[in-house]
Amino acid sequence: MANRSYVASSMFLGLQEISFRECIVFVTTCLFVRLLVSRGSFKKSTPPSNPPPPSPTGLPFFGNLFSFQEDMRHLFRKWTNEIGGIFRLRIGPVMDIVVINDVEAIREAFVEKADAFSDRMVPPLLGVAFGKRGSLIWPAGDGWKKTRKFGHSAFRSMGLGNRRIEDKIVEEGRVLVQACEMKEGEPFNPRVLITNAVGNMIACLVTGSRYDYGDPDFVKIVGDIERLSENTSLTSLGNVFPFLYYTPLYTGFRRPMQDIISYIKSMVKQHQQNFDPLNVRDIIDLYMVELKQQREQQIPGVVEENLEWRLVVELFLAGMVTTSDSLLWAILIVAQHPQLMKEIQKEIDDVIGEERPPKMADQDALPLIVATLMEVSRIRPVTPLALPRLTSRDATVQGYHIPKDTVVLMNLWEVLNTPKNWDKPEEFNPYRFLSEDRRSVVDHPAFIPFGIGLRACLGEKLARMQMFIIFTSLLQRFTFCLADDSRSVGMKGKAGIAYSPLKYDIILKRRENSD
Ligand code: HEM
Numbered sequence: 001m002a003n004r005s006y007v008a009s010s011m012f013l014g015l016q017e018i019s020f021r022e023c024i025v026f027v028t029t030c031l032f033v034r035l036l037v038s039r040g041s042f043k044k045s046t047p048p049s050n051p052p053p054p055s056p057t058g059l060p061f062f063g064n065l066f067s068f069q070e071d072m073r074h075l076f077r078k079w080t081n082e083i084g085g086i087f088r089l090r091i092g093p094v095m096d097i098v099v100i101n102d103v104e105a106i107r108e109a110f111v112e113k114a115d116a117f118s119d120r121m122v123p124p125l126l127g128v129a130f131g132k133r134g135s136l137i138w139p140a141g142d143g144w145k146k147t148r149k150f151g152h153s154a155f156r157s158m159g160l161g162n163r164r165i166e167d168k169i170v171e172e173g174r175v176l177v178q179a180c181e182m183k184e185g186e187p188f189n190p191r192v193l194i195t196n197a198v199g200n201m202i203a204c205l206v207t208g209s210r211y212d213y214g215d216p217d218f219v220k221i222v223g224d225i226e227r228l229s230e231n232t233s234l235t236s237l238g239n240v241f242p243f244l245y246y247t248p249l250y251t252g253f254r255r256p257m258q259d260i261i262s263y264i265k266s267m268v269k270q271h272q273q274n275f276d277p278l279n280v281r282d283i284i285d286l287y288m289v290e291l292k293q294q295r296e297q298q299i300p301g302v303v304e305e306n307l308e309w310r311l312v313v314e315l316f317l318a319g320m321v322t323t324s325d326s327l328l329w330a331i332l333i334v335a336q337h338p339q340l341m342k343e344i345q346k347e348i349d350d351v352i353g354e355e356r357p358p359k360m361a362d363q364d365a366l367p368l369i370v371a372t373l374m375e376v377s378r379i380r381p382v383t384p385l386a387l388p389r390l391t392s393r394d395a396t397v398q399g400y401h402i403p404k405d406t407v408v409l410m411n412l413w414e415v416l417n418t419p420k421n422w423d424k425p426e427e428f429n430p431y432r433f434l435s436e437d438r439r440s441v442v443d444h445p446a447f448i449p450f451g452i453g454l455r456a457c458l459g460e461k462l463a464r465m466q467m468f469i470i471f472t473s474l475l476q477r478f479t480f481c482l483a484d485d486s487r488s489v490g491m492k493g494k495a496g497i498a499y500s501p502l503k504y505d506i507i508l509k510r511r512e513n514s515d
Contacts, residue, residue: 048394050401053088053098063090073384076101076414086398097407100397101414103421103446109397110410110453116395117408118144118454120387124242125250129257134307136314136458140390144455146302150290151311151458154283158205160461168204169465170357172197173473179213180478180508187483187505190331194470195222195324201466202319206312207267208282221263221316224256229321229498260316264309271308283315284308315459322382323463325500330376330471332489332501333428335482340430341475344368345511348476354511358472360465366472367441371433373467374441377416377449379428380491382498384413386451412449421446478508 058064085102119140159165176197211218351365450457486504
């Protein structure tokens with residue numbers, strides 16, 4: 001009983017304890033709302049010849065709802081071992097969520113049957129905060145293909161894939177190192193500086209500007225995104241009753257969201273005022289070019305009028321917290337492995353030396369750094385259940401029937417942490433990604449921290465570039481260790497927009513004469 005009231009209270013208060021449970025309850029509530037108003041469930045569809053995925057034992061009527069008070073990593077592992085790599089959670093009488101935990105089944109669904117498993121739905125709370133139009137991340141139906149194509153070509157036009165973006169990231173790495181030098185010797189939380197650096201790179205791409213770290217506008221937007229992340233419990237009751245968004249219960253979410261939207265809208269307005277189609281500065285300009293062409297050629301819309309702001313907000317939200325948190329895990333973990341840090345620094349000294357900034361072309365010669373970042377993403381994936389997908393037609397996976405309009409989760413945590421795929425998965429061991437002679441990086445079929453298929457992360461390339469250059473720049477200049485009172489943080493994380501490490505302080509020491 002106590003556990004049940006804990007679940008209820010955490011749903012009401014938006015407590016953030018376990019990312020899996022939050023994701024599941026969030027998805028459940030979304031599905032609940034959706035099913036109340038629309039179609040599609042295992043019960044409603046015509047009886048298929050294939051069976052539905054098996055379900056863990058649950059309670060009559062409530063199904064598996066009250067299992068979610070436990071740490072879902074262990075529960076999902078238990079269910080996977082007991083009933084298989086694909087199972088169906090029954091939440092109440094009409095709700096079903098399919099969780100796919102097995103990498104082969106994930107490939108079958110999201111790659112081989114991508115036509116059926118590539119939709120998403122707008123979470124109700126975001127629907128109220130943002131509206132439903134103009135999204136890059138959440139659209140379903142044919143809409144997402146066009147928006148995604150626009151997103152891809154916008155990234156390419158802005159220089160992703162050539163030196164243009166890379167040079168900006170390298171410059172940002174240099175500024176970050178300078179800012180860190182000011183903190184040398186004293187314990188500090190690296191979150192603010194890392195988020196600033198990552199945010200700046202996204203700002204450059206999307207809005208054409210970079211901001212000084214102390215710039216009040218930028219401090220505000222970074223702070224708002226941080227607050228949003230802290231206050232976006234996916235268990236939110238707001239995802240069942242989205243009107244709660246307007247009540248004091250959601251002030252911590254609503255205020256930063258509204259502030260971000262109005263700041264970005266004002267920035268878009270400035271862009272509109274001095275827009276020159278012959279001098280495209282950033283993704284906002286590209287959006288306006290696309291709009292202009294649509295109007296002139298009277299072709300069906302890829303992008304929508306007056307919704308530039310939404311694309312910008314989504315790119316900030318999708319890219320900033322995930323990449324910063326991955327870097328924060330990397331710093332935390334390397335601070336706990338001083339021997340590894342020394343080996344990485346030797347690699348940097350041998351290949352780059354003390355002065356020259358790192359560049360992407362160095363990657364092949366720095367396999368230990370690449371492998372370390374891969375191992376960080378494996379052991380602590382920041383999006384443990386990716387983003388929920390929705391089936392657009394009836395389909396089968398591993399012989400199980402999954403009806404149209406079913407929410408399907410890709411359990412990246414399991415894929416990246418199961419002993420079936422990895423030797424001693426709980427051990428941080430970057431060498432698992434190196435060849436025997438340790439001179440090159442070897443990929444692994446279960447290494448999919450950015451998701452897979454047609455809706456895989458659009459920002460993967462950018463995120464990898466940022467992580468490599470920032471991490472290498474920091475280790476080239478500093479040795480870091482955890483402050484005494486942060487040693488207990490270990491590998492513990494907390495849920496928000498992404499799965500973040502608990503707050504910690506580090507102490508930086510400048511490396512001298514390659515020490
Ligand atoms: C370490 C950093 C990041 C991680 C781990 C990550 C992870 C993910 C994952 C797991 C998905 C869902 C994929 C799926 O359903 O298969 C996703 C989607 C997405 N990500 Fe990322 N991401 C990161 C950084 C970024 C960055 C830097 C951007 C852009 C600035 C970005 C933009 C997006 C977008 C737009 C989508 C939605 C794609 C779609 O639905 O078509 N992400 N990301």
